[in-house]
Amino acid sequence: MSHIDARLTLRRGKFLLEAAFRTPAQGVTALFGPSGCGKSTLLHCIAGLEPAVRGRLSLADEVWQDSESAIFIPPHRRRVGYVFQDAGLLPHLSVRGNLGYGMRRAGRARQDTNFARTVEWAGIGPLLERRIEGLSGGERSRVAIASALLRDPVMLLMDEPLAALDAQSKADLLPYLERLHSDLSIPILYVSHAIDEVARLADHLVSLEPGRVVASGALHDMLTRLDLPLAHSDDASAILDAVVTGFDEQFQLVLLDFAGGHLSIAQQKLPLGTAVRVRVLARDVSLSLEHHRNTSILNIFPAQVLEITEDRPAQAIVRLDAGGSVLLARVTRRSVHSLQLVPGAVMYAQVKSVALLR
């Protein structure tokens, strides 16, 4: 499998960014970290927009930058599609002008069908003759994504495309982003500081803190690694991949199968066999030595304790293995003591709520 390989250093005044990571050149990789940690700057570096950056950067077998051998492919030749944070567009052109700008320079064959398909995909047909300043935030975003795609990129870079939008526009745009993920074969680097967005969209995660990359890897692992800060935050969670196996008409519950057992969730009916991703917050998981039958909690399955960290004065976080799926449970230290939780112990995980991500 080919990778995106980055070992980049940028010094700008007092700010030093040292980013080294490697992520598969397919699917969505989230660059995740707090505001001001250098995520957007890192994206600029990858696009070639920061001439002062040193180091090495490659996508599959294409080297975009190697300071040692004085290689620096200028930004316009890197063939990346870039969706800027403010959905940057060319203000002196119409929507059609913007879409055509990158497309003409990509010089691709059969432009017409491609143009029509992308315009329809983004739902921007009625906007084509409009001027940029007349567009709403959500419309701008869709035009920006469409024009990035028509540029025929080998990689898509997205800088917090949802951050500048109001809640409604955000909700409207998310399905487009999810479809990008399933419809595109090129890798996407997605900058975000919102973990719920990341949980929903990403496959891989590069975790940043100010000025550096802390760790990178598959999203499922990164969320549940106890040596990383994510697993210790208030909304620490685990992601489970599941398949729809049925629907309980009487109680209106969707039935899912995942590697560690079954789940039922309150959700509208979904087609059988649909692959879904669900998120289980650590604070919604409790542990029990027995399998309680008389409880309001629907989702109970056996899990083995892998690791425990007492990370707060009164609380601990427990990493669990449920038939190959990893879960997190937030419990009190007192419970760790009274249940005699140790690695290897087999417990029943009781999951109070499960969120369907997609």
Added chain:
Amino acid sequence: MNLSPVWLTLRLAAVSTSLLLVIGTPVAWWLARTRSLFKLPVESVVALPLVLPPTVLGFYLLVALAPTGFLGRAWHSIGGGLLAFSFTGLVIGSVLYSLPFVVQPLQTAFEAIGEHPLRVAAMLGAGPVDRFFTVALPLARRGLVTALTLGFAHTVGEFGVVLMIGGNIPGKTEVLSIAIYNHVEALEYGRARLLSAGLLVFSFMVLFIVHFSNRRLRAREP
């Protein structure tokens, strides 16, 4: 009535303005984007004609354009004729003298664009030259119109430099402003009045048309 000063003035203004665009635009673009240590010195040199009396600039030009001056010699070595007291000499003088009036509005317009639209264009596959012509120039079009007008108008109204380096050769270097001066010197007030009124009306028309078209440009902008 001898109209040759009118044509000469228009020809001088047209040639100088074209040259000013060709020279001033890259200078303004460079000044707007560079972080070089030379930025301030270059900016100051370009702005010099704003503060120098035209006669000072004219004097130095006269020295430089003379057959023994460095410009005069260089021009001669590539096969040119006499620079001082010639139309070419007037063009050189006008270009230098009007440079700040072209460079400054253009530089301001380029600076106002900012980095962002250029980055957007780069990400859509446009190289530096492509970005300049398809993004920077269209976005700076109002600055461009202002620069053109000021350059043209300033050349039309130029007196001091032209007097110093042009001599005062009828049909060759006698431009409008100088012709008016000559008429007044010769107490031909009628002719001076006519030419002055013509220049006044012409200047008003130019400015009116420019402001009108600028307003229309603005209406099409955010």
